[in-house]
Amino acid sequence: MNNDFVFVNGKIPYYQSRLFNEYGVPHAFFTRIGGVSGGVFESLNFAIGAGDIKDTAENVAQNHELAASVFGLHKEDICRSYQTHTACVEQAYAADRGRGLTKPPYSHGVDGMVTTEKKLLLSVRSADCVPVLLCDKSKSVCAAVHAGWRGTVAGITKNAVELMVKNGARREDIIAAIGPCICGDCYEVGYETQGEFINTNPEYSVFFRPNREKYMLDLNRANEFILISAGIKPENVSVLNICTKCNEEHFYSHRRDGINRGTMSALIHI
Ligand SMILES: [Zn+2]
DSSP: OTEEEEOOOOOHHHHHHHHHHHHHHOOOEEOOOSSSGGGGGGGOOOSSSSSSOOOOOOHHHHHHHHHHHHTTTGGGEEEEEESSSOOEEEEEGGGGGTTTTTBOOOOBBBOOEEEEEOOOEEEESSSSSSEEEEEEETTOOEEEEEEOOOHHHHHHHHHHHHHHHHTOOGGGGGGEEEOOOTTTTTOOHHHHHHHHHHHGGGGGGGGGGETTTEEEEEEHHHHHHHHTTOOOOGGGGOOOOOBTTTTTTTTOHHHHHHHSSOEEEEOOOO
């Protein structure tokens, strides 16, 4: 961890961006600690799972309730994305409270959400991919974004900034927090992935380091760069810089644990 973030070590621990705290933006990047799930999902797990081992819907619902309680809210106040590695960012409204939990999920891939609705908790889930939270300094609009390599190269963080601007945010007033994700020393990708980035923008080559027949990709740096390219001031981007794969005690990791593993969450509201 660097100086940009604080670790709040309570019954349900979480990381917070100092920048967000400076402007009083309610948010949390949760760890795997403090929930009710067991086994490979121990313990604050936010998804039933995509492998052959499943967590129960009751555990996942209870973990959402525990996370919402940190904000004095309930799981009915959470809007849950439907993450399929798209660059799709949608606006969430009052009617989206409880979406994916107490109400039906989105019917198509929604990897990012923006809202102007007060006390509507936007949720992003990850286990190596990059969770990005955004807010404007006057707390009139916030966003939660899931940026794996596909979403990153397709510009999902930029799409979130554009939708915030459409909702009245000024670029110079937008603050961003990049949460726990896989580090540039752990995230090995193939030539095809590297090629997709370079074809999108040759400047993206700086995120890659050659490693034998493959490349190491720094998703932290890529998302920071894309945010700044979208008009966010460099001093308004905070990066946690803790690796999910390197820190088993605190985080689930898809690359480390495979498909039978839990999923973390980050939440934000205005
Ligand atoms: Zn690492």
